[in-house]
Amino acid sequence: MSTLLEVDDLRVNFPTRTGLVQAVRGVSFSLGRERLGIVGESGSGKSQTGRAIMGLTPPQAEVKAKKLAFDGIDLLAAPARQRRALRGKRIAMILQDPKYSLDPVMSIGRQIVETLRTHEKVGKAEARDRALAMLEAVQIRDPARVFDLHPHEVSGGMGQRAMIAMMLIAGPEMMIADEPTSALDVTVQLDVLGILDKLVSERGMGLIFISHDLRLVSSFCDRVIVMYAGKVVEQLKASELRDAQHPYTRGLLNCMPRIGFERHPLPVLDRKPEWAA
Amino acid sequence: MNAALSIDGLEVVFDRFRALKGVSLEVKSGDSFGLVGESGSGKSTLLKAIAGLVPAASGSIAVNGKTLGTRRDKAFYREVQMVFQDPYGSLHPRQTVDRLLQEPLAIHGFADGEKRIQRALDEVGLGTGFRFRYAHQLSGGQRQRVAIARALILEPSILLLDEPTSALDASVQAEVLNLLEEIRRRRKLTFLMVSHDLAIVTHMCERLMVMQNGEAVENLTASQLIGHRVTKDYTRNLLRASEGFVRTA
Amino acid sequence: MSAEAIQSRRDWLLSDRPASRMQARLGRAYVAWRRFSANRLAFVGLLIIIGLLVVAAFADVLAPYSPTIGDLKGSRLLAPSAAHWFGTDDLGRDIYSRIIYGSRWTLYVVILVAIIAAPIGLLVGTVAGYAGGWTDAILMRITDIFLAFPKLILALAFVAALGPGIENAVLAIAITSWPPYARIARAETLTVRNSDYIKAVQLMGASPFRIVLRHIMPLCISSLIIRVTLDMAGIILTAAGLGFLGLGAQPPLPEWGTMIASGRRFVLDQWWVAGAPGFAILIVSLGFNLLGDGLRDALDPRSGEQ
Ligand SMILES: Nc1ncnc2c1ncn2[C@@H]1O[C@H](COP(=O)(O)OP(=O)(O)OP(=O)(O)O)[C@@H](O)[C@H]1O
Ligand SMILES: Nc1ncnc2c1ncn2[C@@H]1O[C@H](COP(=O)(O)OP(=O)(O)OP(=O)(O)O)[C@@H](O)[C@H]1O
Numbered sequence A: 001m002s003t004l005l006e007v008d009d010l011r012v013n014f015p016t017r018t019g020l021v022q023a024v025r026g027v028s029f030s031l032g033r034e035r036l037g038i039v040g041e042s043g044s045g046k047s048q049t050g051r052a053i054m055g056l057t058p059p060q061a062e063v064k065a066k067k068l069a070f071d072g073i074d075l076l077a078a079p080a081r082q083r084r085a086l087r088g089k090r091i092a093m094i095l096q097d098p099k100y101s102l103d104p105v106m107s108i109g110r111q112i113v114e115t116l117r118t119h120e121k122v123g124k125a126e127a128r129d130r131a132l133a134m135l136e137a138v139q140i141r142d143p144a145r146v147f148d149l150h151p152h153e154v155s156g157g158m159g160q161r162a163m164i165a166m167m168l169i170a171g172p173e174m175m176i177a178d179e180p181t182s183a184l185d186v187t188v189q190l191d192v193l194g195i196l197d198k199l200v201s202e203r204g205m206g207l208i209f210i211s212h213d214l215r216l217v218s219s220f221c222d223r224v225i226v227m228y229a230g231k232v233v234e235q236l237k238a239s240e241l242r243d244a245q246h247p248y249t250r251g252l253l254n255c256m257p258r259i260g261f262e263r264h265p266l267p268v269l270d271r272k273p274e275w276a277a
Numbered sequence B: 001m002n003a004a005l006s007i008d009g010l011e012v013v014f015d016r017f018r019a020l021k022g023v024s025l026e027v028k029s030g031d032s033f034g035l036v037g038e039s040g041s042g043k044s045t046l047l048k049a050i051a052g053l054v055p056a057a058s059g060s061i062a063v064n065g066k067t068l069g070t071r072r073d074k075a076f077y078r079e080v081q082m083v084f085q086d087p088y089g090s091l092h093p094r095q096t097v098d099r100l101l102q103e104p105l106a107i108h109g110f111a112d113g114e115k116r117i118q119r120a121l122d123e124v125g126l127g128t129g130f131r132f133r134y135a136h137q138l139s140g141g142q143r144q145r146v147a148i149a150r151a152l153i154l155e156p157s158i159l160l161l162d163e164p165t166s167a168l169d170a171s172v173q174a175e176v177l178n179l180l181e182e183i184r185r186r187r188k189l190t191f192l193m194v195s196h197d198l199a200i201v202t203h204m205c206e207r208l209m210v211m212q213n214g215e216a217v218e219n220l221t222a223s224q225l226i227g228h229r230v231t232k233d234y235t236r237n238l239l240r241a242s243e244g245f246v247r248t249a
Numbered sequence C: 001m002s003a004e005a006i007q008s009r010r011d012w013l014l015s016d017r018p019a020s021r022m023q024a025r026l027g028r029a030y031v032a033w034r035r036f037s038a039n040r041l042a043f044v045g046l047l048i049i050i051g052l053l054v055v056a057a058f059a060d061v062l063a064p065y066s067p068t069i070g071d072l073k074g075s076r077l078l079a080p081s082a083a084h085w086f087g088t089d090d091l092g093r094d095i096y097s098r099i100i101y102g103s104r105w106t107l108y109v110v111i112l113v114a115i116i117a118a119p120i121g122l123l124v125g126t127v128a129g130y131a132g133g134w135t136d137a138i139l140m141r142i143t144d145i146f147l148a149f150p151k152l153i154l155a156l157a158f159v160a161a162l163g164p165g166i167e168n169a170v171l172a173i174a175i176t177s178w179p180p181y182a183r184i185a186r187a188e189t190l191t192v193r194n195s196d197y198i199k200a201v202q203l204m205g206a207s208p209f210r211i212v213l214r215h216i217m218p219l220c221i222s223s224l225i226i227r228v229t230l231d232m233a234g235i236i237l238t239a240a241g242l243g244f245l246g247l248g249a250q251p252p253l254p255e256w257g258t259m260i261a262s263g264r265r266f267v268l269d270q271w272w273v274a275g276a277p278g279f280a281i282l283i284v285s286l287g288f289n290l291l292g293d294g295l296r297d298a299l300d301p302r303s304g305e306q
């Protein structure tokens, strides 16, 4: 399997008023044309890892890595113009917060059309058709109506799917999906995962799937990285997630409610300082 | 007569689009009632219609036996409060936690504000250390706790919860769910809770309603759902989908 | 103060768990100040504006001569010298003294315009944006009508109707400068009015009036302050323009625009008569512009908070 992305010893630091915040502390992995899951609790650095790869880290942060290469292109050395060209066209990222990432005063359809037209030379009518087709592909009922709605007029799940449609429309080779399905109901969630899955198996896209739903990740991905406090604590095959060894991974699995298992109150994580070492 | 909330034939229309097509439902006082269903099926719209944030085209809503008109009065907001889905969007970016909690007290003219704020923060497990922070100084779970404290400060009897944990990670989700359960027990609250996670709904609720495309599909008890004793295909699909992703190829 | 005391005070201000309302507010102001003062040019702008304030406050002390009574016999149109730093004008008045007193009128115009125009714009914009529908349509059409005319022409028309004089000039400028503020406030309101945090306040039972006043306006104010500061230069120039056309301040008032107007007759031979007030306008406008840019970086709600 050819390697799309190589990450070696990635570090993201935020100099803040109260000292240095080390959001990502030496993360290494490589990605082929496969589905790689990143799980971990809130603040463990999942999104910052994805953003660093995309080049979307806030300007005040510093990003360092021994190696950060996409398809042989050294991302850290690449000029800003080249990275911009990669972004959206060859690498896409579904951002975590659709409500914040969509423009509140522009209709959903127009946002998708504009995204398409910045990457490809297509006519207005064709762009509209493709945007509608994309909305339909992400299982939105009545895409023509949703096309003209503004972000506050769609449901949480529809906003999230609009965001997915926007990212898929340029046909990227690598996709970073940051909690892409957290606001979707389970059936639509599976439909969306089905789309991503097809892109991986048929078009050979590389997918990084960031999520805190361990159950979903274990059934959907090929490999899983478990992160805690900016570090990778465990890397395993998705199918083996259920027999994970690390107490943190086990704790995360354990605190999710399960159908048919009554536990009141739910167990919560008891964090140990040595996990972060 | 102990229905905390009874809704009959509720319709909501947005420019000719029928988001709710005659939904009826009854929640007993002290119960916890779940709403599950397809994305875009009108779950949030149902909660917003109850709260008066979107107008109902027809149908009736009664809270504690009193039928509501089109305008909600102040007394209504002391009975019914809501917690939103997105903890990052539901707190004012320029106000401290203290200011956020003071606002409802000021609107309703409470004199013992100091004590109530103190108590509300304690109740959701945030010490006074958080009282003068801004939203951007809080984590997702802490924000959701503040949102819950804000909803509780007027001492409502009914709490509308719109996916209160879907933006939170598994461990924080467990903390918030435990908190909600404990508060419900202590204050004898009635919950109407939207979630797309069947496991959460069966964990939190005794009864639930499945919705699709603006309509109620079926009404179930949690144990019926757990035992897969469901009658409609859509509900069966939901149950199957909750088991995780299955690769078809 | 010892280094330690300064350090502990700074920690107190920057604490991420403030213990009182006051501390939270001061901490926030301090962060904005740090961001502002990290910008050199903005700091220069601030110094210029502070200089203007000081000069205006101590004009009596700083000015060596009377601004209105000149020596017609001995000192008409003298070139800059040790006795008259910026020379004298055709009535033998010391230009340096006139410029110093003129700073008061400049401040007077700028502050009054800001006090009148910014609140009108803020109110119209937020109400239109929040209410939507008919209210929005009507208010915005009115705004558009004002925007359709060039500012100076509209101000000219108002002064012509109200009669010349500095008060009327201020009024005319204020009336013509609120529409852009209304636009900004409305745009900002539109982006926040559907947010969950505004819905949450509605759910507390707050009246629309309270929501606009206490929850929406505070979000618009920083972009407005920035815009007003950046507009200050324009206001000064419009006031000067009106003065130049004889419709603003009336002689012998030492207003900078009026001074340029009366100096234009000698601009080729005695350049300092018009040049000195022109230079003063340039410096002060530049100061406001630099300050505005700095404020934009320091106050922008989108930078560094999320
Ligand atoms: N602008 C910033 N300044 C300082 N620290 C930051 C900034 N942005 C992020 N961080 C820190 O970086 C760490 C990692 O954040 P990140 O967003 O990657 O978490 P995450 O794993 O995606 O969590 P979640 O599941 O909540 O999305 C956090 O501890 C956060 O506080
Ligand atoms: N203000 C509005 N204007 C127009 N249509 C709206 C508006 N608000 C909601 N809708 C429509 O109503 C339908 C139901 O939306 P709602 O938010 O209730 O869905 P939901 O069941 O909560 O879905 P999710 O699980 O994705 O949050 C959607 O099709 C949405 O587009």
Ligand SMILES: [Mg+2]
Pocket: A046, A047, A048, A096, A178
């Ligand atoms: Mg994240």
Ligand SMILES: [Mg+2]
Pocket: A155, A156, A157, B043, B044, B045, B162
């Ligand atoms: Mg919803």
